[in-house]
Amino acid sequence: MDKQLLAHMANRYGTPLYAYDGSMMEAQYNKLKNHLPEGFEVFYSVKSNPLLGICQYLRQLGSRIEVASLGELHIAFQAGFDADDIIFTSPGKTREELEYAVRQRIYCINVESVEEADRIDEIARSLGQIVRIAIRINPSFNISGAGMKMTGVPTQFGIDQEHVGEAIQAIQSLSHVDLAGIHIFTGTQILDAGNMVANMEAIIGLFLELTENYSIRPDFLDLGGGFGVPYFAGEVPLDMNKLREGLAEVWTTYKDQLNGVRIGVESGRFLLAESGVFLTKVLYTKECKGSKYLVCDGGSNQHASSAFLGRYVRNNFPMYLLGKEGDAREEVNVVGSLCTPTDVMGQKVSLPPAEPGDILVIDKSGAYGLTHSPVLFLGHALPAEVLHVDGAFHVLRERGKPEDLLRGQHPLQLESHLQGV
Ligand SMILES: Cc1ncc(COP(=O)(O)O)c(C=O)c1O
Structure with missing residues (x-):
């Protein structure tokens, strides 16, 4: 951001201060969107910055949204997102969170275990609804090159690829959930476009393998993301042309088989860090x-x-x-x-x-x-x-x-033995 502008902002709004540049956000959003194959949708990961105004701004740019808590879900609605453009991912969704998401009929709940699918089924049955869920998979491959890996290693996220067949069968037996999608998020801060492409190709391969082996017809594929930005000396920006070319090639290979499937990627850091x-x-x-x-x-x-x-x-x-x-x-x-x-x-x-x-x-x-x-x-x-x-x-x-620190706190009303101590 322009240094004079920053000096002005520090002077006008005081410090400490977070200052954001809308034109940069717009440029980053367009850069990502325009380097993905046509039709791919970007879901903004609210966890990276839950400011209502930023969510509103990204919605106006065309983004969809990925939330990870009830609070973030409220922000998404407040920011004007359609339920159909909201997905919900988190390894520990509470009953209250699930119930709200079900009632609001959001596009998809990404489930991280069969127990979670059971719980959603129970909630959906009591509300007389059929709920769209995606299975989040922890795949066996690990080609992400991510700064922080979330797959291929033990984590609290998703269902192991080795057990996904059993999970699909268990979920298919549930009457009030629709196994509508597959989700894999391999990690964050990936700076190598080749890894990113290989990663997404492997995810597509797994999606097609599962649809064939288990006769499921999901119409949503969440490819995750992890698009990185260079922070430190020696780190180079993600090569966006290489990303575009690589994904275009993958898309040419698979687009017919993925006809009718909504494809999403998630991003927070790439859109906002800079x-x-x-x-x-x-x-x-x-x-x-x-x-x-x-x-x-x-x-x-x-x-x-x-x-x-x-x-x-x-x-x-x-x-x-x-x-x-x-x-x-x-x-x-x-x-x-x-x-x-x-x-x-x-x-x-x-x-x-x-x-x-x-x-x-x-x-x-x-x-x-x-x-x-x-x-x-x-x-x-x-x-x-x-x-x-x-x-x-x-x-x-x-x-x-300073008094915000007291918000929600109650003074102790103790008529106790401590008095007079
Ligand atoms: C499931 C999921 N989606 C999206 C993100 C956002 O990642 P990033 O900010 O690297 O784009 C994360 C980050 O940890 C995540 O866990």
């Missing part, structure tokens, strides 16, 4: 036992990914200081204000000399930023989140207030 930045102000600069620190007003409580929490690589996110361009550099640790040594957003980062009041920008923060962070830890208010699009600013989340 469309947002995190802005935080340097509060203090200090030195401790030979190391330099920039102590900032935002931290891992608001941007856990940057602080290596739950990430697969311990590298610094790309970051820079607004308005500081010179050649002079120093090695600093960028930290937040939490009372824990893990609150480090950048380790030994080379930056121009900083002073209190400077604004630090952490790039590639549009996905898995606030949503992936332990926001209650130490009770700081939530940062504001603002979208810039077509020359206008849209506050999508107001800055929180």
Whole structure:
């Protein structure tokens, strides 16, 4: 994003702040959509950023939506998505979540076990409905090249390929579910287009094998995704031309056999990571036992990914200081204000000399930023989140207030033995 614009946003909305660029989101959405074979649909994975305004924006761009909780399902409806464009995936859907999804007649519930299918069948029977479900499979192949693998290894996700035949037969015996789809999500942060294509081809192969072996006629194939973005030195962007050519070739081979099947891919990171930045102000600069620190007003409580929490690589996110361009550099640790040594957003980062009041920008923060962070830890208010699009600013989340920490809490009403202690 333009640096002057960011400086303006930091000034106008304060820090810490998430700033999003609508034109970049649009470009990423179109890039993905236009490199997929015609007719493939993109389902936005809300988990990567559950801001209502972002969901609305992506819907206007043409996206469908993938949710993973009742909260996300509510956001999807609030954002105006048709039930027919919503799919629901999660290994631990509660009865309440399933019942709501069934009542709302969403397009497909991706089930992760036969027990879950049984539960849906029971709910559907009590409501007099037939519910579309897809089986999520944990395949035996593992060619994803993903930064974080979800298949081919033991996980809580899906049904093992070795047991999928039994699962299909068990599900076929249920009277109120329609085995309408197959879903495989192999992992996230895939940067190799060849792997991505091989992966999707293997998924299509498995889909066709299952339809033939078990005489099922699913009309939905969720190919997953995991489209990555380069965060760190040495990582290269996904080669989109190679992806397009590879998928086009696969599609030519299989499209007749997949005639009438709705094909979806899921994406969060690719659509959003590069469309947002995190802005935080340097509060203090200090030195401790030979190391330099920039102590900032935002931290891992608001941007856990940057602080290596739950990430697969311990590298610094790309970051820079607004308005500081010179050649002079120093090695600093960028930290937040939490009372824990893990609150480090950048380790030994080379930056121009900083002073209190400077604004630090952490790039590639549009996905898995606030949503992936332990926001209650130490009770700081939530940062504001603002979208810039077509020359206008849209506050999508107001800055929180210190008293928000008390929301939903009840004072202890104890007339107890402790009184007078
Ligand atoms: C089932 C499923 N779909 C979609 C996604 C989104 O992945 P990404 O943000 O890499 O596109 C994930 C991420 O973990 C996932 O588990």
